[in-house]
Amino acid sequence: MKNILFLHAGAEMYGADKVLLDLIKRLDKTKYNPIVILPTAGILVDALEKEKVEVMVIPYPIMRRKYFNPKGLIEYGVNLVKYTHQLVNIAKKKNIDLIHSNTAATLEGGFVSRKLNIPHLWSIHEIIVNPKIMYRVTCKLIAKYSSITITDSHAVKNHLDASGCFKPNKIKVIYNGVDSERFNPNNDCTYLYEEWNIPKNSRIIGMMGRVNSWKGQDDFLKAANIVMAKYPDVYTVFIGAAFEGEEWREKDLADKIACSPYSDRIITKGYRTDSEGIYKLYDVFVLPSINPDPFPTVVLEAMSTGKPIVGYKHGGICEMVKEEYNGLLCEVKNPDDLANKIEKILIDEDERKLMGENSRKRLLSNFSIESYVDNYTNEYRRLLREERDE
Template structure:
């Protein structure tokens, strides 16, 4: 039995949270025993416990902008050593064979690696562009302390290598996968028409993502809202919550939407648990991340639901969407080009059908859950054999 300690940055149910849940629940429990440490309670912790996964809550600091000042550094350092001691106390009587850190924002794995004397896998879901010093420092830490760096896409690997701090031989790409038993074109959607008060003959363009500085909700509205005047059956749907302490972002987004013409056909919702139903409810999925998005899981979910995908041409989406085949990509931060792409797909039922079918096929071929779990299972076995 290989005992694996997982460290993660939150307890929500967005991309990195979902792929962690899918991984630890999908592992062969006769071979692997996952132990998950989270910094807070939340829907992820509930889901893990429901699946009989061993979970502990330790309030350890996550690398966020609030720590990028003198007071923050002191607070982070104190919390880091205190929390690491707590984690070590929890698992000291268990024979940990491997540490899997599921985000670049969690540094506690470094100290635990030395205390436990086990290999460290660092699973990178992020592309850090600013501040540049954080990009350089975290890349240095990855290169120095990780036994294996896992990048979720070629875009992430290229970004890490370009730092000059990591040998590319240490980096392996493992694409995320989604569960086609959960995300598929047969998921029920009827109740959403009633809940959102949307006609059944409507055209629905949707976006799902955390409301933050770069996911692109404002670009989404700039691109799609003008189409509401031209297409009376068109509805726009944005779904996603905010980090604690950033509630003002949601307030501002709602204010922007309220000032737009035809805002009665713009629906903004907080985080929801029925993501699979929402994807199937949309006719077109749009994700205009204004910074390179490493490998957005919501795009894979949309593809598994048989939907065309439209986004900006940077980051991991370029490895998921083939232009003209299962979606359209345009130059980043050009909302007028995004508008043209959305209009092209919205106005052609045949194009939506062809692209949607192609999305489903491409996801099944290259981004399956079984391949994702198998790749990590093989890696775990290899690293523990090397150590022994």
């Protein structure tokens, strides 16, 4: 049995957290023993412990915007050295055979693997646009300190390749998958109509995602106001919370919603654990990320639940949505076009139903959880075989 050390950037339950959990849950435990170290406590820790996976919480630093200043960089550097040394000692004690770092914000794995001369698989789920110096530095580190770099979409791969830091064949694409049994068209959502005071005959448009500077909540609100002005039976739902320390973003969104003439038909909630029912509630799932979204898991989950998708035409969503088949893509940062595409699907019930069915088909054919786990397992096997042959 081979010991794999997993390092990740948090302990919440958003996209990168979910796909990591799904991978670890489904590993062949007769061949691979996962050991997970996370920088904070949280629901991901609880979920892993429920699966009887060994988890440790060690507050190693995660590269966030709060460090993008002289004082922050010094603090980050000091902690990076301190906790990398601690992780090296743990890796020795646990006889780690391979390190899997999940997200570009987790730099420690590269240094630990180099120190111990063991393979390092680095999964990248980000498209870093700004600041550009962080894009360059991160790409150089990933290229230098990973045995293989795995991206979750061609959009991410192309973004890394454009840096000029990577050798040919050092980046591979493995699409994420979601549990199609958990997210399915038969999930129950009836309780939400009562909880949120939504009439049963309403049509509902909604998004789900982190409240941050680029997920597009503001653009969705503008588009939703246009649609709701035409159709009194349309309700709009926002699901998601901000990073810790950025709660002001949630208040800012709430203030903008309060100013809408249709605020009585807008529901906004923070993080929820019943996403299965929420996807089922939606008639159209919307994700208008204003920066390229690498490969949004929420879109896969909505597809698996049998929902048509509307989003901006850039990033990984272009690999998930086949236009006119399971959704529509819009001009980036154009809320008017977003509203038009939402309306186009919303008003045609037959087309909406067909697109939803096609979303489910496309998910099962291209983004299954089984192929996702198999592809990662094949990379583990290859890296460990190469290490043995050396």
